Amino acid sequence: MTKMLASVTGGEEAEIAISAGADIIDLKDPKAGALGAVATETVRHTVAAVAGRRLTSAVCGDLPMQPETIRARVEEIAATGVDYVKIGFFPSENVAACSEILQPISKKKRLIAVLFADLAPDFELLSRFAADGFHGVMVDTADKAKGRLLDHLPPARIPAFVDRARGLGLAVGLSGSLEAPDIPRLLPFAPDFLGFRGALCGEGSRTRSIDAEAVKQIRALIPEEQRAGRASSVDYRLLAARGYAPGGADSALGTDKIFVREFVLPVEIGAYSFEHGHTQKVRFDVTAEVLRVTSHPEDMRHIVSYDLIMDGIRMIVARGHVQLSEALAEQVAAHVLEDPRVVRVTVRVEKLELGPAGVGVEIERKRAKQQPSALHARHDHGKKGVIS
Template sequence: MTKMLASVTGTEEAEIAIACNVDIIDLKDPKSGALGALPTADVRALVAAVAGRLPISAVCGDLPMEPDLIRAKVEEVAAAGVDYVKVGFFPSGKAADCARALSPLARQVKLVGVLFADKEPDFGLLPVFAECGFHGAMLDTAVKNGSRLLDHMPPAGIPDFTKICRELGLMSGLSGSLEAPDVPRLLPLKPDFLGFRGALCGETGRTDGIDAEAVRQIRALIPEERQAEGRSSVDYRLLAARGYSPGAADATHGTDKIFVRDFVLPVEIGAYSFEHGHTQKVRFDVTADVLRVTNTPEDMRHVFSYDVIMDGIRTIVAHGHVQLSEALAEHVAAHVLEDPRVMRVTVRVEKLELGPGGVGVEIERRRAKEQSRALPAKAAGDAAIPVRVQKGQAS
């Protein structure tokens, strides 16, 4: 499951994070850059104050790519007693040498290499991290000017990062001015952790103190599993984006219709030879009937995000050529039905460049009621019942 990392600057903020059940405490000075480091004495004091209640990571600062300099700083931070040390890797011909210089330290502390989505991140460093014994890798943003991770790397590109990390045995993390609406968009990509700072500070900005209510709102968006009275306690209503059955979802609240209309993308699609080797405009219309969590929605905890639908379409399209409009519609429907709150979805796919009007297909898929109560969402989605297909001319 995806864990929540909260960046804090001192003991008071650490106590707020612990009280709000975050999973990892991250020590940094946000006034000193993306990976601004706290004084080592402060790191040591915070480790003592947390006293093993949660794992702790600490950053090394925005350092130049000089192997000896980086190794010395990592040794210093590791000696303060943290569980993870995060090291920034900026574009440089020496980046791989810096990683290799840290290889001996990987046996002493869990190293996390940080790449920056706004600095042309080199995914070729990921195998180097694995070779050198790093524990994980992370995508962040270097410039904190209000732009977010998803402004520099769309969801369709992030699965490459998480997939490579999984194949290499590296823990994967995503950060970079993430906000509450980003959480349901990123959870389906299955990172091992999501990192937050600015979103935890309410309206005040990342350099001010964190706010307990803001931390609780982010925490509630990320499925939480913790031990209570000797057994696992899971809020299944919050597991929707990770493919679990809603369990206690209350159908008495009824459903809402969440829709995406007139969403046009260039798509490599078509069975004819003249349709291969180039894109054509395709319009998507998607409507999902979604179980309500509450009759008084107030924030992202209470809704199904239409961004999840659009991100899914972009990701499916990015996979390459699709022979049939029917197949494309089925992929989109299956993606939407992965969320167990979705009871029914209608998908319309129209090719716009084959004549004076649109041609394509409209399908409706419905979750099997008995399976939606008992099965994980992916399994229930696989068992979705086909209801109606409407076609234009040949796909």
């Protein structure tokens, strides 16, 4: 299950986050940069106050890529008793050396390497982090004024990152000015945790204090594991965002239709030799009939987002050449039907550059029986959890 990481500035905010259900309490000073560090004593006191009720993590600060500087700071934070130490790796020729010098510490403390989606991250470094004993890797954003994670790392690129990290035995985290609508788009990739700060501050800036109601709203969008001594708080309607559900939505509430129309992408498609080696414009029109989960939808918990359709099309197109329009339409339909709330889908695929008229195919597919999500199963295979 994906965990919710809440970045807090100290003990007071930690209590708010714990009360609202956050899984990981992350110490950070948002006024001091993307990975701005709080005082070491604040980390120590907060860890003591949390007293094992939640996992804890702390950032080391926006440090220069100098191996000895990095090592000293990581040792300092590790000594506070925090469960995870997060280290930012900014573009530098010294990145490998900064990772390697942490090998002795990684044998005693779980280290998380942080790369930045808006700084052209080098995912070849994942093998370096794994070799040096890191527990996990996460992607964040360095400049919070220049967009969210998905503005810099689109959904089509996320599976390759997640699969590679998992293949190396690394836990995976995603963060970077995430907002509520991003959650159902990211949950299908089954990251080990999603990180939040600004979204926890309500309508205010990420530098303001977190708001209990805002934390609860984010928590409610992430299916929650049962903790010892508590009744299960899993909302199975939300698990549909991960591609599975025990009984589906209530058909008595009827259905709605969501659609994507005239969505045009460059696609490598075609069976003729002249269609290989380049892209051509393809238009997608998709309509999905969706079981309702409430008579009064109010937020992202209650809907299937059209973003999931567009994200899926982008991911399918990114896989490479497709011979037939029919095959492409079938793949899109199968992706949309992975969500158990979808009972029927119509997909139209139209090639726009093969003459004076568009040509293509339109298919309609219905849900046969409950199937586990192929995307979810692929990303859960061999997964290394955050807790170990």
